[in-house]
Amino acid sequence: MATHYLRKAFSKNLPNHIKSRICVSYLSTLPKMQHEDVQSSYEESKFKLSVPDAFDVNRMVKIKNLFEAGVHFGHTEGTLDDRMKPYLYGTRLGHLIINLNDTKRLLQQALNVIAHISYRGGVILFLCQSPLNCLTVENCAKECGEYAHTRYWRSGMFTNSSRIFKSETRLPDLCIVLNTLSSTTKSNGGQHSVLSDAAKMLIPTIAIVDTDTNPNLVTYPIPGNDDTPSAITLYCDLFKNVILKAKDVRKNVLNNKNNMIEA
Amino acid sequence: MAGSRLEKLGTIFSRVNGLIKSGAMKIEDRPIWYDVYKAFPPESEPHYAKPAKSYKIPNIFYSEDIFRAEFHKKARNQLPPINLREPRKKQNATDIAIEMNIADQSISVEKVIEILNKNKVLPIYNTSLNKISPINNNDSTCKINANEINTPTTEVSSPSN
Numbered sequence: 001m002a003t004h005y006l007r008k009a010f011s012k013n014l015p016n017h018i019k020s021r022i023c024v025s026y027l028s029t030l031p032k033m034q035h036e037d038v039q040s041s042y043e044e045s046k047f048k049l050s051v052p053d054a055f056d057v058n059r060m061v062k063i064k065n066l067f068e069a070g071v072h073f074g075h076t077e078g079t080l081d082d083r084m085k086p087y088l089y090g091t092r093l094g095h096l097i098i099n100l101n102d103t104k105r106l107l108q109q110a111l112n113v114i115a116h117i118s119y120r121g122g123v124i125l126f127l128c129q130s131p132l133n134c135l136t137v138e139n140c141a142k143e144c145g146e147y148a149h150t151r152y153w154r155s156g157m158f159t160n161s162s163r164i165f166k167s168e169t170r171l172p173d174l175c176i177v178l179n180t181l182s183s184t185t186k187s188n189g190g191q192h193s194v195l196s197d198a199a200k201m202l203i204p205t206i207a208i209v210d211t212d213t214n215p216n217l218v219t220y221p222i223p224g225n226d227d228t229p230s231a232i233t234l235y236c237d238l239f240k241n242v243i244l245k246a247k248d249v250r251k252n253v254l255n256n257k258n259n260m261i262e263a
Numbered sequence: 264m265a266g267s268r269l270e271k272l273g274t275i276f277s278r279v280n281g282l283i284k285s286g287a288m289k290i291e292d293r294p295i296w297y298d299v300y301k302a303f304p305p306e307s308e309p310h311y312a313k314p315a316k317s318y319k320i321p322n323i324f325y326s327e328d329i330f331r332a333e334f335h336k337k338a339r340n341q342l343p344p345i346n347l348r349e350p351r352k353k354q355n356a357t358d359i360a361i362e363m364n365i366a367d368q369s370i371s372v373e374k375v376i377e378i379l380n381k382n383k384v385l386p387i388y389n390t391s392l393n394k395i396s397p398i399n400n401n402d403s404t405c406k407i408n409a410n411e412i413n414t415p416t417t418e419v420s421s422p423s424n
Binding site: 049050065068069070077081082083085086088089090091092096097106109112113116117120121122159173174196199200201202203204216217218219220221228229230233234 | 266268269270274275278279294295296298299300302303305306309310311312313315316317318320321322323347348349350
C-alpha cells in the first residue's frame with residue numbers, strides 16, 4: 001500500500017536497503033507505457049501469477065508437522081465463535097479440534113500470497129500480542145528482514161500514521177497476525193485492532209484464527225492453535241522460509257534485469 | 264490516498280475496484296496485493312457481516328477411551344511433564360500404555376502402570392509413593408497391612424500410633 005505516491009519522494013536520498021523496497025515499475029503486472037526490455041519482465045511476473053504454485057510452497061506444509069506441533073488444538077466448546085464452525089473436525093470431551101485438512105489448504109494459499117507479495121517488494125508486518133510468543137515473532141521478522149509489532153496497539157497507528165509518527169509513513173503491504181485475540185485490547189470484543197485498521201487502509205491480512213475468534217475481517221484466515229509456542233514456532237518458520245525464498249527469486253530477477261540492461 | 268474507511272462494507276478488493284472504476288485511483292497506482300488477490304482470491308470473501316453457517320460438530324470418541332480414562336485416574340500423579348516448546352516427537356507415557364492395551368485387551372491398568380514404572384517411563388515420586396501405593400512398596404509391609412485390615416479398627420489404630 002501507499003507505495004505509488006511516495007515513490008517519487010522516496011527515490012531521491014535513501015539508503016539502498018530501503019530503496020529496494022519501493023515497488024519497481026517493471027515488477028508490477030498490468031500494461032502501461034513501457035520500454036522493450038521492461039515488457040519482457042512484465043511477461044515474467046505475469047507468468048508467475050498464472051502458475052498455481054510458482055514458489056513451490058505446497059511441499060512446505062505437511063499435516064504430520066502440523067499435528068506434532070499441536071496446531072489442531074482449539075479452545076473449549078463454550079468459547080466457540082459460530083463463524084469458525086466450517087473449519088472444525090469435532091469436539092473431544094468439550095474441547096474443539098480443528099480440521100488440519102482445512103488448515104493445510106488455507107496455510108498453503110496464505111504462504112503463496114506471502115511469497116507473491118514479498119516477490120513484488122511488499123513490506124510485511126508481523127503482529128502478535130501474546131507475551132509468551134513475542135520474542136519468537138520478533139526474531140522471525142528480524143531474520144527475514146521484515147517488521148514486527150508485538151506491543152500495545154495504539155489506536156491510529158495506521159489510520160493516523162503521519163500524526164503519530166510525525167512524518168509521512170510507508171504502511172505495510174501485508175499484515176501477518178499470529179494472535180488475533182488478546183487481553184490488552186478492550187474494543188471489538190478483545191480482537192486485535194489491526195484487523196479493522198488494516199481493512200480500513202486497504203491492507204490485506206493473514207491471520208491465525210483460533211476457534212474463539214471472528215475470521216470475517218481477515219483476508220486469508222488460517223484456522224489453527226494460536227497459543228502454543230511450538231505451533232507459533234512452526235508458523236514463523238514457514239513464513240520466514242517462504243519470505244526468504246521469494247526475496248531470493250526477486251534478487252535474481254532484478255540482477256538478470258540489470259545485466260540485460262548493461263549488455 | 265483516496266479510499267473509503269468503512270471497513271464493514273464490501274471487501275478490500277471490491278473497494279479498490281470501485282476506486283479504480285470511478286477514476287479516483289489510477290490503475291498504475293494500485294496496491295501491490297491487487298494482482299495477487301485477483302489471481303488467488305480467498306476461499307470465502309472477507310465480508311464483515313458474513314453470516315455464520317450452521318454445521319453440526321461431531322463428537323470424537325475412540326474404543327480405547329475407557330482404558331485411557333482409567334489409566335489417567337490411577338497414574339495421574341506420576342505422569343511426566345510435557346514440553347510445550349518443542350513438537351511432540353517421541354511417544355509419551357499415555358501413548359505407550361494405550362499401545363499395550365491395544366496389543367492385549369485383557370491387560371489390567373495396574374499391570375500396565377507396573378510395567379511402565381519398571382521401564383522408567385513413569386517416574387516414581389516419593390510423595391505420590393506414600394499416598395497412592397503403600398501396599399506395593401515391599402512385601403513385608405503388605406502382609407502386615409493385610410493382617411491389620413482383618414482385625415477390628417481399634418486394634419489397627421493402636422500399633423500405628
